[in-house]
Structures are given as C-alpha cells and as structure tokens.
Amino acid sequence: xxxxxxxxxxxxxxxxxxxxxxxxxxxxxxxxxxxxxxxxxxxxxxxxxxxxxxxxxxxxxxxxxxxxxxxxxxxxxxxxxxxxxxxxxxxxxxxxxxxxx
Amino acid sequence: xxxxxxxxxxxxxxxxxxxxxxxxxxxxxxxxxxxxxxxxxxxxxxxxxxxxxxxxxxxxxxxxxxxxxxxxxxxxxxxxxxxxxxxxxxxxxxxxxxxxxxxxxxxxxxxxxxxxxxxxxxxxxxxxxxxxxxxxxxxxxxxxxxxxxxxxxxxxxxxxxxxxxxxxxxxxxxxxxxxxxxxxxxxxxxxxxxxxxxxxxxxxxxxxxxxxxxxxxxxxxxxxxxxxxxxxxxxxxxxxxxxxxxxxxxxxxxxxxxxxxxxxxxxxxxxxxxxxxxxxxxxxxxxxxxxxxxxxxxxxxxxxxxxxxxxxxxxxxxxxxxxxxxxxxxxxxxxxxxxxxxxxxxxxxxxxxxxxxxxxxxxxxxxxxxxxxxxxxxxxxxxxxxxxxxxxxxxxxxxxxxxxxxxxxxxxxxxxxxxxxxxxxxxxxxxxxxxxxxxxxxxxxxxxxxxxxxxxxxxxxxxxxxxxxxxxxxxxxxxxxxxx
Numbered sequence: 001x002x003x004x005x006x007x008x009x010x011x012x013x014x015x016x017x018x019x020x021x022x023x024x025x026x027x028x029x030x031x032x033x034x035x036x037x038x039x040x041x042x043x044x045x046x047x048x049x050x051x052x053x054x055x056x057x058x059x060x061x062x063x064x065x066x067x068x069x070x071x072x073x074x075x076x077x078x079x080x081x082x083x084x085x086x087x088x089x090x091x092x093x094x095x096x097x098x099x100x101x
Numbered sequence: 102x103x104x105x106x107x108x109x110x111x112x113x114x115x116x117x118x119x120x121x122x123x124x125x126x127x128x129x130x131x132x133x134x135x136x137x138x139x140x141x142x143x144x145x146x147x148x149x150x151x152x153x154x155x156x157x158x159x160x161x162x163x164x165x166x167x168x169x170x171x172x173x174x175x176x177x178x179x180x181x182x183x184x185x186x187x188x189x190x191x192x193x194x195x196x197x198x199x200x201x202x203x204x205x206x207x208x209x210x211x212x213x214x215x216x217x218x219x220x221x222x223x224x225x226x227x228x229x230x231x232x233x234x235x236x237x238x239x240x241x242x243x244x245x246x247x248x249x250x251x252x253x254x255x256x257x258x259x260x261x262x263x264x265x266x267x268x269x270x271x272x273x274x275x276x277x278x279x280x281x282x283x284x285x286x287x288x289x290x291x292x293x294x295x296x297x298x299x300x301x302x303x304x305x306x307x308x309x310x311x312x313x314x315x316x317x318x319x320x321x322x323x324x325x326x327x328x329x330x331x332x333x334x335x336x337x338x339x340x341x342x343x344x345x346x347x348x349x350x351x352x353x354x355x356x357x358x359x360x361x362x363x364x365x366x367x368x369x370x371x372x373x374x375x376x377x378x379x380x381x382x383x384x385x386x387x388x389x390x391x392x393x394x395x396x397x398x399x400x401x402x403x404x405x406x407x408x409x410x411x412x413x414x415x416x417x418x419x420x421x422x423x424x425x426x427x428x429x430x431x432x433x434x435x436x437x438x439x440x441x442x443x444x445x446x447x448x449x450x451x452x453x454x455x456x457x458x459x460x461x462x463x464x465x466x467x468x469x470x471x472x473x474x475x476x477x478x479x480x481x482x483x484x485x486x487x488x489x490x491x492x493x494x495x496x497x498x499x500x501x502x503x504x505x506x507x508x509x510x511x512x513x514x515x516x517x518x519x520x521x522x523x524x525x526x527x528x529x530x531x532x533x534x535x536x537x538x539x540x541x542x543x544x545x546x547x548x549x550x551x552x553x554x555x556x557x558x559x560x561x562x563x564x565x566x567x568x569x570x571x572x573x574x575x576x577x578x579x580x581x582x583x584x585x
Contacts, residue, residue: 008464015423015467016430016444017460018452027461033523034465038412041481044488051483052490054314055300055539055564056344063301063565066347068340080207086437093432096443 002035003028108273110179110327117160117178118170124157124178128222131180135224135271144246144256144265146185147193148225153180156222175330177220182272184263185226186233187213187318188307192223196309197231197241197259200454201435210307211342212276212318212335219334224272227262231456232426233283233311235259236525237518240458245515250292250555254512257287260321264291267321274322274331278308280315281414282507282532285544288321289507289557292546292583294574295321296328299564300539301346303332304339312421313344315414315536325575328543329353332567348565356568357575362396364573367500369404372531378510380550385506387585388547388558388577392504395576402496402503406488407534413489414533415526416469416482422459423466429454461522490538493563502573503561505531507544511554531559539564545574548585558582 008028012019019027056065082088087095108127116122122130132150139145160178168177183189186196188206195201209217217223230240238246238261248256249269256265260277264287267275277284279297288295296319303318310316320331333353339345368389373382393399431437431450438453440446455463469478496503509528518525535542541564544557558577562569 003468007468011464011467011471014471015427015463016447016451017455017463018448019460019464020452023457023460027464030461030522031465031468034415034526035468037523038416038478041409041412041416041478041485044406044409044485046481046484046488049484049487051480052487052537053483054344055490055537056346063346063348065301065343066338066345067343077207081433084204084207084434086431086435095432096440096446098443 001032003031107270107323109323110176110273110330113179113273114170114173114177117164118173120164124160124222125154127178128153128157128180128224131224131271138269138271141252142247142249142265142269142271143244144228144262144269144271145182145225146195146197146228146243146262149189149192149223152192153222153224156217160220160222174220175334176216179221179273180224181216181221182224182227182263182266182275183213184229184260184275184277186229186278186309187276188309189213189223189226192226194226194309195243196233197229197243198455198459199242199436200429200450204435206307208307211304211339213307215335216276227260227266227275229262230259231459232309232422233259233278233280234422234458234462236282236286236528238262239515239519240456242456247515248291248512251512251553253514254554255290255515257290257508257512259283261287263321264288264293264295267323268293274320274327276318276335277321279317279319279536280312281418281536282529284319284321285532285542285557285559286508286529288544290512290555292555293321293323294325294328294546295319295544296332297535297542298332298336298567299541301344302541302565302567303335304337304342304345306339306341310425312418313425314421315418325571325578326354326357329357329571346565351568353568353571356572359572360396361392361573361576364397364502365400365500366392366397367400367402367496367503369402369407369503369505371404371407372505380511381506381509381556384548384556384585385504385558388582389504391580391582391585392573392577395580400500402500404492404496404534406485406492409485410489410534410537411526411530413482413485414529414537415465416478417486417537419462419466420469420479421466423463423470426459426463458522486537489534493538493540497563501562502569505559505561507531507557507559511550511552511556535561541565541567541570543570543574545577546583548583
C-alpha cells in the first residue's frame with residue numbers, strides 16, 4: 001500500500017480541501033493504484049538528466065519567452081475585479097476575521 | 102437553407118460576399134440548430150446571442166459597404182464556439198465547475214479577442230471536463246456531452262463540447278484546449294480534424310490555467326484549410342503572455358498545397374503493440390499507406406521512453422494543477438461556502454465547489470509536491486519528461502513527421518469508464534508524449550470502425566513546424582484519408 005488514509009487527510013489539509021468520509025476512502029484506493037502505476041518511473045536511469053520544467057527554450061530569441069516593452073498602460077480594474085467577488089467591501093474583499101481581539 | 106448544410110469558413114465567406122445570406126441570418130440559423138439539437142448533445146453551456154448578433158451586424162455592415170470575398174476579414178461572419186475555460190467578457194465562464202458557476206469574467210482571452218477581431222461570430226461557450234481534467238467530458242459539473250456521431254458514446258475530452266458542436270453542425274469552427282490530448286482525442290472520437298499548436302505558439306492570456314507547462318489553445322474545424330485559417334488568427338506573440346513566442350507567424354494557407362513527396366514519416370514501433378484495438382491499427386496503417394502512395398517514405402523508429410509518458414504526465418500535470426487551483430478559495434470570485442474561520446471557509450468552498458476528478462488530482466499533485474516526495478515524484482517526472490523530449494529530438498533527426506493513432510480506442514459508451522480513473526488516464530498514451538515535448542500535431546480522421554465510430558490518425562512535427570503538420574494533413578485529406 002503506497003498511500004494511507006492519514007496521507008490522504010494530511011494532503012487534503014495541505015490543499016485546504018474538505019473531503020467526505022466516502023471520498024477519503026475512495027481516493028485512498030484510487031490514488032494507491034495510480035501511485036503504484038507511477039512507481040514505474042523508478043525503473044528508468046535518470047542519472048545526469050536535467051529536469052525539464054517547460055517546453056520553451058528560454059535561450060532562443062524566437063522560441064523563448066520574450067519580455068514586453070516597459071511602457072505604462074491603463075490598469076484600472078479594481079471595480080471590475082471586485083464585481084466578481086462573493087462578498088466585496090469596496091475597495092476590499094471581505095473574509096472571516098483572521099486577527100484575534 | 103437545408104438544416105444539414107455543412108458550412109465551412111470558405112463557404113460562409115463566399116455566401117456572405119455573394120449576398121446569398123447575411124451574417125445575421127446565418128447566426129440565427131445556427132441558434133435554431135442549437136435550440137433543436139443542444140438539449141440532446143449538452144455541448145453548449147451558455148449562449149451569447151446579443152454579442153453574436155452585434156458582431157454579425159458589424160459584418161453585414163462591412164458587406165453593405167462593398168466588402169468582397171477578397172477583403173473581408175478572415176473569419177467574417179463565421180459562427181464559432183469557445184471552450185468554457187477561455188474567459189469571455191460578461192459571458193459565463195465556468196470551466197465546467199460549480200466553483201465558477203456564476204463567474205462573469207471582466208475581460209476576454211486574447212484568443213477570443215483575436216477571433217472576434219477577425220470577424221468571427223461567437224455563439225457561445227462549450228461544455229468540458231471540469232477544469233479540462235478528463236478524457237470523456239463526463240467530469241463536467243453540468244452533465245456529460247453526447248457524441249453527435251453516436252449518441253450513446255462520449256465525445257472524448259476534455260474539449261468534448263468544442264468537438265461535438267463542430268461535428269454536429271452547431272458551429273463552423275471552435276476553440277478547445279489541450280494539456281495532455283484534450284483537443285486531439287475528442288477530435289478523433291468525433292471524426293473531425295483537431296489541431297495542437299506548439300507550446301508557445303498561441304497566447305494563453307485568459308485561458309484559465311490547468312497545468313501551465315503543458316496547456317495550449319487550438320482549433321477544431323471540418324477541414325484542414327479551416328484549421329489553418331483559425332490558427333493564423335490566434336497564433337503569435339502577445340504582450341500579455343510571456344510564454345507566447347516571438348517567432349513570426351508563417352502563412353499557414355500556403356503550406357496546404359505543398360507536395361508531400363519525399364517527406365520521411367516516422368512510425369514508432371511502440372505505438373502499435375500486440376493486442377491493440379484492431380480497427381484503430383487497420384485504419385492508421387491504411388493512413389500511413391495512403392501517405393506512402395503520395396510519395397512519403399515510411400521509417401520505423403523507436404521511442405524507448407514513451408511507455409513512461411503517462412506516469413510522468415500525471416505527476417507533472419497534477420502537481421501544476423494543485424498549485425494553479427489554489428486560487429479558488431472563495432475570496433475573489435466564484436463560489437463561497439461560509440465557514441467560521443478563514444481556513445474553514447477555504448476548505449468548505451473547495452470541498453463543495455470541486456468535483457471528484459479535480460479533488461483527486463489536487464490530492465495527487467499536492468502529494469507529489471509535498472515534503473519528502475518531491476524528488477521521488479515531481480523531479481523524477483521532469484527528468485523523464487526530458488528523456489521523452491530527447492526521444493523525439495533523436496527521431497526528428499531522421500524523419501520529418503511522426504505518425505501514431507490519436508486514441509487507442511474509438512468513442513466508448515457513456516459511463517463505461519468513470520469508475521476507474523487509471524484506465525481513463527491510460528487512454529492518453531499517444532497524446533501526452535507530444536504534450537510533454539511541446540510538439541505540434543493534429544488528429545486527422547482516417548476512417549471508421551466496423552461499428553461506424555470515427556478513428557483518428559495523429560501527425561506530430563517538431564515545435565514550430567505547424568506548416569509541416571498542415572501540409573501532411575491537407576494532402577492526406579485531399580487523397581481521401583477521411584474515408585479509408
């Protein structure tokens with residue numbers, strides 16, 4: 001068994017994810033078979049292989065990641081952004097109290 | 102106009118210029134079709150007729166002022182659909198998730214903006230697996246999409262709605278997104294061409310992120326010429342997306358008529374294993390023979406690390422997703438489920454807002470990134486990704502393109518695979534390799550199974566070789582590839 005019930009609960013807590021009892025048990029079994037499958041990665045020799053974090057070559061001018069011109073553009077989006085909030089208190093987003101007293 | 106008219110971008114253009122129909126009438130006709138067929142297909146999640154008719158009237162205005170087939174913008178009056186992971190200003194954008202059920206983006210994705218600037222009439226937003234996670238569109242919180250070719254089957258996924266609306270005549274072209282096969286596989290299962298641009302070729306500004314090192318935007322259409330037209334419109338640098346490459350956009354139309362004689366076609370031995378689906382093997386083999394008859398040279402190649410692609414992909418994609426989806430916390434947009442503390446609010450919002458597959462992937466990705474497991478999973482997966490990219494680089498030193506099936510199976514029945522996530526993941530075997538390596542590719546229809554279900558042949562070329570993919574797919578299509 002690769003993954004225990006406690007592992008699932010710990011990871012769900014890290015991800016701020018509430019899971020039902022059923023989900024914890026179901027995911028444990030499913031993740032166990034997925035991780036068992038993923039174990040096969042250990043069969044490959046990756047000595048001296050550089051990890052590939054992304055597909056673009058930053059070194060290439062054409063196919064790399066260009067920077068944009070450093071110019072000021074209008075960016076007055078506060079009202080539009082707040083309009084989508086579940087509990088706006090312009091100019092803020094309101095959340096449950098996080099500071100004691 | 103008969104309801105079964107298969108409009109294409111060029112036929113729309115000709116009909117508009119000849120004043121046989123107005124853009125407004127055409128949009129109205131598509132909305133009539135949608136009203137009739139969408140209840141069954143469930144391919145559209147939201148329609149935006151006000152926006153569509155305003156755009157159609159703008160196009161009709163250009164024609165009234167004397168615009169002709171030669172000088173109309175490239176997508177003038179073309180009714181299109183947009184996958185619901187792309188932001189559309191003021192039009193619901195849900196990602197197929199409850200957590201964004203009532204979300205109205207304050208801006209348009211660059212690809213959406215480009216489509217409208219080119220004259221396209223956006224009819225609405227298409228259903229998809231929640232946050233583009235899935236291969237059947239059954240993970241949508243708003244119900245599954247049905248395959249227009251066989252209503253008891255899935256359309257593939259995650260861009261199942263975008264594939265179904267084009268295959269079902271409810272849009273002339275559409276945009277989908279592809280992280281591990283989510284454009285190509287539904288294109289294959291619905292029997293239409295579906296294109297994967299190189300990583301970095303199309304701006305992703307306004308694409309709601311799933312896995313940022315893999316996500317791409319690309320078109321569905323009824324033929325390769327239309328694919329090239331849409332690609333020309335959405336490709337190119339964007340100051341709003343630093344991963345949109347600066348490479349100039351070539352004339353994709355010009356690539357379509359280039360002869361393919363002499364091109365070397367690599368066929369990986371690993372892609373045709375013992376016991377594979379017989380119809381898929383036969384049709385893709387027939388497709389390769391058709392290209393040989395056009396003068397292409399078949400070259401057997403090896404991709405020794407391709408067996409590990411699924412494992413590497415599902416670590417990388419879920420790790421990136423676990424990070425990207427941290428933003429859904431009930432504070433700035435989307436669903437909020439109240440809690441007595443901030444953390445409880447986060448937990449409840451995410452627990453109720455996300456569906457099973459999204460939660461499963463967040464848990465897997467968080468696990469792979471957590472202390473003590475990072476090296477064993479995430480770092481190792483990135484190294485295997487490098488090896489897979491190297492396999493392709495080695496192969497492309499010897500061949501001009503690589504051909505594989507798109508999907509190991511034709512469309513499967515709704516509900517058939519939902520209980521076994523690993524089995525669903527394994528079906529991405531031919532598509533995740535090119536996703537990891539950043540390649541460009543297409544799924545081209547190459548005939549049907551004995552049950553009448555479409556089969557797709559995948560053509561890969563090196564990154565930023567879109568022209569070669571289009572050249573081969575166009576020659577294949579002209580030679581009757583779809584009817585093999």
